[in-house]
Amino acid sequence: ELAWEARVEQLKGLHIVWQRQGVLAMLRRFIHDLQLPAALLQQAGGERRLTNLLHLAELLQSASRQLDGEQALIRWLAEQIDGGDGGGSSGGEERVLRLESDAELVKVVTVHKSKGLEYPLVYLPFAVTARKVDRRNRSFFEFSDHEGTRRIDMALSDTAMALVEQARLQEDLRLLYVALTRARHFLWLGVTALGARKAGENTLHESALGYLLTGGAPLPTDLMLERWQHTCGGCPSIRIASLATDVKPFTMLHRVDDRPPLTDAPHYLGRFERDWSVGSFSSLARRTGPTGVIGQGSGEPYATPVPRDAAQEKLLEELLEEGDMPAMVAAVKVEDAPWHRFPRGSVPGNFLHEQLEWLGHEGFASVDDDNFDTRLTRRIERAGWGNRLDDTLAWVHRIARTPLPYLDAPLASIETPLAEMEFWFPSERLSTGALDQLCVAHLLEGMARPALPERQLHGMLKGFADLVFEHAGRYWVLDYKSNALGSGDASYHKPALMAAMAEHRYDIQGAIYMLALHRLLHSRLGDAYDPAAHLGGAVFLFLRGIANPHTRGCYFIAPDPALLDGLDALLEKDTP
Numbered sequence: 001e002l003a004w005e006a007r008v009e010q011l012k013g014l015h016i017v018w019q020r021q022g023v024l025a026m027l028r029r030f031i032h033d034l035q036l037p038a039a040l041l042q043q044a045g046g047e048r049r050l051t052n053l054l055h056l057a058e059l060l061q062s063a064s065r066q067l068d069g070e071q072a073l074i075r076w077l078a079e080q081i082d083g084g085d086g087g088g089s090s091g092g093e094e095r096v097l098r099l100e101s102d103a104e105l106v107k108v109v110t111v112h113k114s115k116g117l118e119y120p121l122v123y124l125p126f127a128v129t130a131r132k133v134d135r136r137n138r139s140f141f142e143f144s145d146h147e148g149t150r151r152i153d154m155a156l157s158d159t160a161m162a163l164v165e166q167a168r169l170q171e172d173l174r175l176l177y178v179a180l181t182r183a184r185h186f187l188w189l190g191v192t193a194l195g196a197r198k199a200g201e202n203t204l205h206e207s208a209l210g211y212l213l214t215g216g217a218p219l220p221t222d223l224m225l226e227r228w229q230h231t232c233g234g235c236p237s238i239r240i241a242s243l244a245t246d247v248k249p250f251t252m253l254h255r256v257d258d259r260p261p262l263t264d265a266p267h268y269l270g271r272f273e274r275d276w277s278v279g280s281f282s283s284l285a286r287r288t289g290p291t292g293v294i295g296q297g298s299g300e301p302y303a304t305p306v307p308r309d310a311a312q313e314k315l316l317e318e319l320l321e322e323g324d325m326p327a328m329v330a331a332v333k334v335e336d337a338p339w340h341r342f343p344r345g346s347v348p349g350n351f352l353h354e355q356l357e358w359l360g361h362e363g364f365a366s367v368d369d370d371n372f373d374t375r376l377t378r379r380i381e382r383a384g385w386g387n388r389l390d391d392t393l394a395w396v397h398r399i400a401r402t403p404l405p406y407l408d409a410p411l412a413s414i415e416t417p418l419a420e421m422e423f424w425f426p427s428e429r430l431s432t433g434a435l436d437q438l439c440v441a442h443l444l445e446g447m448a449r450p451a452l453p454e455r456q457l458h459g460m461l462k463g464f465a466d467l468v469f470e471h472a473g474r475y476w477v478l479d480y481k482s483n484a485l486g487s488g489d490a491s492y493h494k495p496a497l498m499a500a501m502a503e504h505r506y507d508i509q510g511a512i513y514m515l516a517l518h519r520l521l522h523s524r525l526g527d528a529y530d531p532a533a534h535l536g537g538a539v540f541l542f543l544r545g546i547a548n549p550h551t552r553g554c555y556f557i558a559p560d561p562a563l564l565d566g567l568d569a570l571l572e573k574d575t576p
Contacts, residue, residue, distance in 0.1 A: 023073060024061035027053075111179045122183035125190040130172065130207035133165040143167060172208035191228070193221045279457040281509040284432055286453070335488040338391035339398070339544045349482035351383055352543065353466070355396060356480055360419025360467050364411040367400040398546050406539060406556045407471055417469040421477075423462065423516035427571050430457040434570055439507050442563040449502035461571065465513045474536035475521055477513045481506070481542045492545025497555040501540065510538040510557040515567045518559070535559040 010033060018026035031037065031053065040046035040053075060073060067073050107119070141153040141160040144167065153160035180187065191209065193202035202221050204210035213219070213227060225242065232238045335341075342348060358379065359366070366372055373393060380392050400412045411417070432452040440446065467478040483500055485491045501507055514537065522529050538557040545553025 018070065022061055023064050024057050027057035027060070031057075111175045114182050115178050117182065118184050119182055120184050121186045121188075122179075123188045123190075124179050125188075127176075127179075127189040128191050128204055128207040128209050130203070130210075131168070132203075132206050133161060133168055135161070169208065169211060173211070176208040176212075191224075193224065273458065275456075276459040277457065278460045278462055279427070280461065280463050281512055284435070284452060284455075284457065285505040285508055337489070337547060338394045339546060340487060340489075342388065342391055342395065342544075344482075344484045351385055352392070352395070352482055353480055354383070355379060355392065356399070357419050357466070359396065359400065360417050364400045364414060364417065367397055367412055395543070395546075399541075399543060402546055402552055404539070404541070404552050405550075405554050406537070407476070409471060411467075414469045414471055417467055419467055421465045421468045421516075423465070423520070424460050425516070425519065425571065427457045427459060427461045430461070430570055432456070435508065435567075438563065438566045438570065439511050442560050442566075443507040443511065443557060444498055444502050447498055447502045449505060449507070452505065452508070461512070463509075463512060463516065465516065468517060471536070473534070475517060475534055476536040476539060477510075477517045478539045478541055479506075479509065479513065481540055482544065483542060484544055485542065489545065489547045489549075492542055492548040492551055492553050494551055494555070497540075497542060497545070497551060497553070500542070501555055506540055506555075507557070510540065511563060511567060514538045514557065514559060515564055515571075518564050531559055531561060531564065 014026050014030055014033075017029050036053070037050055040050045043049070060077065063076055064073050067076055109117075135156050138156065139154070141156060141164050142150070143153070143160055143163040144150055145163065151160075189209070191204075193204060202219070202224075204224070205214045205216055205218050210219070213231060219227060225240070228240055232240065342352075355376065376393060376396065377389060380386060380389050385392060401410050403410050432455050436452045440449070465477050466480050469476055469478070481500075483504075485496045485500055501510075514535070518531060518535060521531075521534055525534065537559050540555045540557075542553035542555070545551060
């Protein structure tokens with residue numbers, strides 16, 4: 001388990017590198033972290049495999065510049081593997097042949113890295129480079145004395161400095177030996193006077209090659225060529241070539257940038273929609289001012305919306321969703337049933353909604369499992385509602401096992417419920433006034449209801465349906481409501497449910513949710529989709545009315561083709 005977690009964290013880190021630095025940087029980190037070079041080079045053809053992997057990383061980096069996003073790059077790679085453009089045999093052979101061609105290229109390596117290797121031709125352009133020890137930027141000298149004992153000199157004495165310089169020269173001599181013995185056929189050495197302090201003087205003797213030439217004694221510049229000729233001793237395998245003193249300070253490969261004159265910065269002429277936003281049922285129905293009443297033929301709002309601060313908006317949205325103010329002292333006696341004596345308000349409603357959401361993911365049939373009560377009890381106690389444990393258990397069991405009207409079946413008989421189905425669809429300047437008129441014309445039998453605040457939604461419309469399920473060949477959307485409509489079961493009759501639906505504009509919510517299900521079924525079933533045969537409708541389950549013998553707290557919105565077509569037209573309408 002620990003190894004698995006470590007691997008997951010490693011992959012997360014690689015993903016971050018991909019996002020921030022690109023796929024090439026990610027793959028190089030991947031190769032390094034998994035120590036692939038050491039593993040591959042021990043196998044037959046390992047050099048070929050490692051080179052091909054590095055070339056593949058370069059190819060992906062090049063392709064990523066033309067593609068948008070990680071998934072597009074993955075899809076492109078899959079197409080190349082399956083034989084897409086550039087993935088044929090000729091292209092593949094051309095790519096793998098780079099290994100042979102790379103062998104003919106110039107390799108630039110340090111003397112340290114070249115140890116143990118051989119090259120046909122070796123160029124050592126800085127053969128007399130040396131870095132003499134000095135006291136600048138040093139706080140101590142670390143060295144070995146004549147007996148080989150390691151010491152630290154904090155005083156920066158001349159004796160310590162001489163020993164450190166001696167050690168430096170010994171190391172340079174060892175490195176020079178490595179450099180001179182790497183060539184298989186030919187070796188070039190670049191030698192010049194270094195660090196001239198006065199005319200005719202140089203610091204060649206401070207380097208390892210200069211030490212071999214002079215024994216550590218300074219050598220005048222005008223005697224350098226003579227000393228080299230004496231050292232060569234007429235050997236035919238050694239040749240000395242002097243460079244002309246009038247060589248220009250750049251090579252034939254020097255690039256001259258011919259930059260065109262700067263032009264004036266262009267003015268930004270792009271246009272974008274400043275009123276694009278993401279909305280939901282809550283944002284459409286949120287009341288930001290005095291509320292009017294809309295009838296069958298009227299679509300005008302009663303008053304212009306009044307802005308509120310963020311805290312007020314949040315409170316209003318919670319009250320809109322739950323429909324209740326915090327519990328107050330009841331003026332009438334409440335029936336002694338768990339769902340009636342349960343506290344009212346947004347907090348209890350959210351708690352109950354969370355339990356039903358969890359039950360939807362688990363499947364309502366799980367209420368019959370032997371350990372169901374134990375599992376639900378743990379959730380209730382973790383949420384801080386242990387004082388209402390018995391009431392919650394009884395209420396949840398009743399909700400799951402009660403046959404609901406319109407379905408003629410309990411939720412426990414649903415085999416594959418989908419809890420909290422998220423939906424998004426575009427909205428082209430949706431007018432709440434037009435939406436209001438459409439819902440009034442088709443829902444709640446023309447009952448008067450508060451008008452929607454006049455506004456437009458241009459962007460995306462989103463939402464989360466509490467429960468979507470299939471039953472008897474038809475698909476349904478169900479929404480839980482914890483509103484308290486009265487003190488007993490009798491209070492949840494159909495007129496009371498309709499009044500609650502109208503007061504909180506749940507008709508708008510039902511229409512939007514049913515449209516989301518309608519569009520989903522159309523996209524999945526295609527031409528075989530028939531709303532009359534496949535779309536069951538929307539059910540609003542008022543949870544506190546679950547024991548009402550006639551309604552079971554359910555208000556049903558039947559699918560109306562004219563309503564769905566009208567909603568489609570409103571959402572796709574493009575007006576200035």
